[in-house]
Amino acid sequence: MNQLRVSGGRVLRPDGRVERADVAVDRDEGTIRAVGAPTDVDDAVGGAADETLDASGSLVIPGLVNAHTHIAMTLLRGYADDKPLDPWLREDIWPAEAELTPDDVEAGAELGVLEMIRSGTTAFADMYFAMDRVAAVVDRAGLRARLGHGVVTVGKDAADARSDVEESLAVARELDGAADGRIRTAFMPHSLTTVGEEYLREGVAEAREAGVPVHLHANETTDEVEPIVDERGERPVAYADDLDALGPDDFFAHGVHVDETEIDRLAATGTAVVHCPASNMKLASGMAPVQRLREAGVTVALGTDGAASNNDLDVFDEMRDAAMLGKLAADDASAVPAGAVVEMATAGGADALGLPGGRIEPGAAADLAVVDLDAPHLTPVHDPVSHLAYAARGSDVRHTVCDGEILMRDREVLTLDAASVQERAATAASELVDRVESA
């Protein structure tokens, strides 16, 4: 066995306990072989490690999962701020995205992936355009992802609308299993209001036939919920159920404005919700009832949403925001505690996306982040889980491992050339804005 050993650290176990332990990784299989005291790990795997990552003074955690983003929107970070969702999209974001080229998407995706590796994220879900380019970046950079082409049919004639649906299905069929299985796919209609009913019905039926999940924005703002209720006489989750878009493989972004009946239906169908607290606060979309969702048994994951509504891709920020906002939403300081947001950012994310990882245990995918605790803002360490939720930052991550491969060692990303990625993205962003202004 080609063995990577993560040694000398404290390890976050699936039950939330933290213990001093080494982690032995089988790099051929990309899985964790043993976790425990160094001598026990030696006994379990035999032989010396081929490579070691020093985790002394550090906390070894499952690689974080960013369960909803639009990765290439890094190019639009800081481009348009301080507006609610609908005018932000219509007045600023969609006109800019109309000028995006596949090269831009690749440049933005590289920048996003670089930022994620640096902050300990090893898996993400992405809804955007030019997904073959995003897939190529994921393959090179070494992460895992669930990818889908985002469909919008409003404002399009029937031929264009149908071809958008077909593209999403084609991407879902063709890219599934790419990057040695690290890439999985989904059918991704943008939302229940931006995709017409006939296209939703056809697309979901074909996605079921192809065996790929469905991912969409749902119940994000009252502006989106109200027209559905007015026109259909039913809530969005009931409409989604009628479309056959709910199930244990499916995951919805946001779920801010969900009532008790909708929460029960999400739980009963096993549909996961990706909570995006920073985006919900920045766009003033509202406060998701995270405590209620979790109490009802809904799988809740965390997502940054795009970098234009966040404005970063740091899942540590998302954990802190989720814990803070969850308390405010429940009017209860004990709601959405530290352990809950850590679970949402790890096992909850992996479960929502149907990707391996999220737990440090033998047999699990070797997706890990090593968080350096030796910093003023992390001193003293009364409770490492509290630090993960409330005090740590993405920049505290020292090493990142995915599928048994080291993506970042001692804060140096090994799979991408950070300087050239930043330069390429900055140039692409400024040329994009020039094109938008002259359009």
Ligand SMILES: CSC[C@H]1O[C@@H](n2cnc3c(O)ncnc32)[C@H](O)[C@@H]1O
């Ligand atoms: C059709 S690809 C995805 C599409 O979604 C847009 N988008 C970015 N953030 C949000 C959000 O919070 N709610 C809804 N839509 C969003 C993105 O700009 C793309 O156009």
Ligand SMILES: [Zn+2]
């Ligand atoms: Zn989104």
